[in-house]
Amino acid sequence: MPVFINEERKQFHLQGKNTSYIFSILKNGQLGQLYFGKKVRHRDDFSHLIQLPAEPLGNASFPYEGDPFFSLEYLNQEYPSFGTSDYREPAFVLKHESGSRTSHFTYKGYRLEKGKPSLDGLPSTYVEDESEAETVTITLEDTVSMLEMDILYTVYHERDAIVRSVQLRNQGSEPVVIERLLSASLDLPHADFDFLHLHGAWIRERHVACLPLRKGLQSIDSKKGVSSSNHNPFFALKSQEASENQGEVYGFSLVYSGNFFGGVEVDAYDTSRALLGINPFGFDWTVEGGCSFQTPEAVMVYSDSGLNGMSQTYHDLYRSRLAGGEWRDKERPVLINNWEATYFDFNEEKILGICDAAAELGIELFALDDGWFGKRNDDTTSLGDWTPDQNKLPNGIKGLSEAIVGDKGMQFGLWVEPEMVSKESDLYREHPDWVLGVTDRTLSHGRNQFILDMANEEVVDHLYYTLENLFSSAPISYVKWDMNRNMTEIGSASVTARRQGEVSHRYVLGLYKLLDKLTTRFPHILFESCASGGNRFDPGMIYYMPQTWTSDNTDAVERLKIQWGTSLVYPISSMGAHVSSGHNHQTGRVTPLETRFHAAMFGAFGYELDATGFSDEEKETVKTQIHFIKENRRLLQFGTFYRLLSPFNGNDTSWMVADQEAEEAIVAFYRTLAQPNPGLVRIRLQGLDPEALYEINHTEERLYGDELMNIGLLIPPIFNGTVATEQTRLKGDFQSHIWKLRKVN
Known part of the structure; x- marks a missing residue:
């Protein structure tokens, strides 16, 4: 059972394969974020995760007279608004017929269902059997403006992804104008992350940029009408020590092909707020009485095994539960x-x-x-x-x-x-x-x-x-x-x-x-x-x-x-x-x-x-x-793809793919520029069976999986500037080599 609900305390615990996502209803009826990370056991009360200050806050605003402790400026939230004591970037801004942009959505109820509903008119991830996932829909209401908001959360049993979207419904007679309605917002308790995203231009797409978070807002977006080659609708927050194979990473990806906004704000208290959705720039949408608006889906992934762990979750989900049709699982023709x-x-x-x-x-x-x-x-x-x-x-x-x-x-x-x-x-x-x-x-x-x-x-x-x-x-x-x-x-x-x-x-x-x-x-x-x-x-x-x-x-x-x-x-x-x-x-x-x-x-x-x-x-x-x-x-x-040596970090690149059972693997190595009298290079592989013996094609070598992953695979002889021999394989610029590995026991 991946969704636990503490009814009395209105707390929701979504468990994926290795992750937990916990949120609750705050004192003022809004949604509060409690935890997203490595799986923790369920308990009957997570109230201890709500961190109120021990002393009255200075120069803050408070929703309740006489209570100088409860301020939205300080609390982690799930889907924050603006103007009611939180001054950080909001997840939504609605302009009412009165001209006001103040909204106050409070908890109305929830619905829990097996599987995952599709989105009307928008692409979305899906399930083939309702037992794969559960979806909890939190309904919020603004009784003054007669608006309702559904926030949908889907958690897959065997994946570490939380899929979110929002639907706004106008239950009244007066129109409301959406100026911002993002698909997801996530407050994290600290800002010790690197902000990683994919930038570029035509014929130079999706290069990796990675810089430490700083105070204020850092963001990526597109205003081009398409998702664009300048910024991809994806970013990640990685712990500063995280690598391809270890450390914590949070991924954020938007299932959308138009203008988008993704950003992270670090506030005065060194907490971070991640946001993703349709770009508010140049956008507004009038929702007439009786009508609704649906946001695209945001897919949030947590990994405690580095960037490769995050990527493999996205690969599996997008390949098998986003792509569809006859060609989803068919081998592609040459x-x-x-x-x-x-x-x-x-x-x-x-x-x-x-x-x-x-x-x-x-x-x-x-x-x-x-x-x-x-x-x-x-x-x-x-x-x-x-x-x-x-x-x-x-x-x-x-x-x-x-x-x-x-x-x-x-x-x-x-x-x-x-x-x-x-x-x-x-x-x-x-x-x-x-x-x-x-x-x-x-x-x-x-x-x-x-x-x-x-x-x-x-x-x-x-x-x-x-x-x-x-x-x-x-x-x-x-x-x-x-x-x-x-x-x-x-x-x-x-x-x-x-x-x-x-x-x-x-x-x-x-x-x-x-x-x-x-x-x-x-x-x-x-x-x-x-x-x-x-x-x-x-x-x-x-x-x-x-x-x-x-x-x-x-x-x-x-x-x-x-x-x-x-x-x-x-x-x-x-x-x-x-x-x-x-x-x-x-x-x-x-x-x-x-x-x-x-x-x-x-x-x-x-x-x-x-x-x-x-x-x-x-x-x-x-x-x-x-x-x-x-x-x-x-x-x-x-197969399962592993990045090994980054072209952004040096002269060499390496990656590999292995089948799910670790029976076979193909490893590639690329050297961009020749070097005089180069040293030996070993590539530490991933995804193999440590106990198994592997034969390597076109060689007499047989090596155990633990050797290949811990000691590494030696690249073929590189020309060292004297005399090339029959064993020399890599000579000159732009050289490469591949290995096919097959388990023999």
Whole structure:
């Protein structure tokens, strides 16, 4: 039983596999936070965890006359408001018809249910059997404004995650305006944490930043209309001594694909408040009488085994109880994408030539990228007109796909960018009012394109019928769904002036509605999300599309940092990763084919180059690579991932994946730059059976699990600057090596 309720004292204790989350009802009827951390035994009274000051507080405000001890400024809370003696960042701000922003929600009751309810119109984690989890819903009420608020908490029996969301209901007749309604707030009793988050830019996504907390507010956010490549909707608070494998870590992740805010405030008493939800900047939402508003889900994870422990909880939850559909548990096909091979310059003959070469190598799926429709010879035209260019594809998508599927024995995939429109398009000429933007200003463009107004139901319906016709017209097994610009001049002709602050969120809801209909209609299609690479890599998209194009940067060396950072919260199966040409298109760096493969193999694997250009030797190498992937992809895509040596801390990177039973493992090592006369390096592994003996492929070595984890695995000989021998394996810049370990007893 993971949820205990002390009825008389109104205390709630949620127990996960290794965690406890305890909160109660305070003297004033609000929710108080008591504890979140490593599992503790249940007891009939946790009142001793409520820490009131022993002496009257100076320069504080107090809700009760004559009581100088009870002040919300001092107490840990679950879902704090502003203006009633707490001056820290609030979880919500509501503007009432009177103009007042003062609210006072007090406890009304609770509901306990097995399993986990879904959220209306929003992606959410789920259960396959109601015995997996329990959900407690705390109902609060503001009797003056006739509002009710449900705070939902789900705890999984075998996971260390608390899933939270909030629903606000207007029971009265007067409208209320939401100015802030975050998904989660958590008060922690101290501030001895490092604030870790993922930052970046286009082709430099999800780099790790980690700095000690300081007094005041430190935050990350997006105002771009998408979750963005600048900051991911995730952060962690880690104890300052925590590492990948030990120490306390609290993770916070938002299941949402639009503007978000995440932050931590350290107050005057050195306590910390973590907050996560829809970004209040540029947002408001009017809730009329009888209506409600639902926030996205926030997923909070606790680990006492370091960052790897936190990540593995997120990986397991997001891979198996957030992603859905037929492709959730299926091994992903080895694909080849023509973008970096041809860009816009191709015809049917060239495409079929690439497919001939790819089929010979053992590649299973061909993905046709941008340039197949309208008059799309560059990025200035035709978005919105999803009809094949007869000059390039005289037999259309149907003819091309049938030739690839029927004659080449491969699957066929297609790139689309449905949320966008070019001014030079039939769609724009017919419906200029369908463009997202304001009517009294010049509209900015990005990549020579504009955004369709997904807040408009007509637009969503049009896109569904257009794409439904396209996807059903040919044997399409894979769709790459792109979105190549951020929102500017945000406005919609489909809503009133009073509701323009709702547009960015309405856009996201429209997108989710469209994706829900399409993925339901085409369950056999493997959808991959993309937004200029990783500009919308978030849990909300994973709910509909089990993998995301991790970055437009295909450089193997840069991908080490990008994929390392992404793995902090997202499973390996969700990361699209391709081997591109040796002379990289984004950095100009030249890297060995082997290193490119070793980086890309830890993800949803494919190639992005011209397969007709391989030498005979390269063909044999690629055949060997593809054979290895097919033999090991269940382990690579669905095994337990461990980070070992960080690319952010030095010249070397290492990570590994092991199966649940510790029968097999694959370990990778990467050295960025050659060093003169280097020393020996041992990598301490993780996740093995300490009592088992493991054989290491292509060697005579057999080592016990405890040796490999405590002493380490010695990397192969590195050129030391004199004479390379037959044993020398790593020579020059950008070198890598992998090991396959298999239990033999």
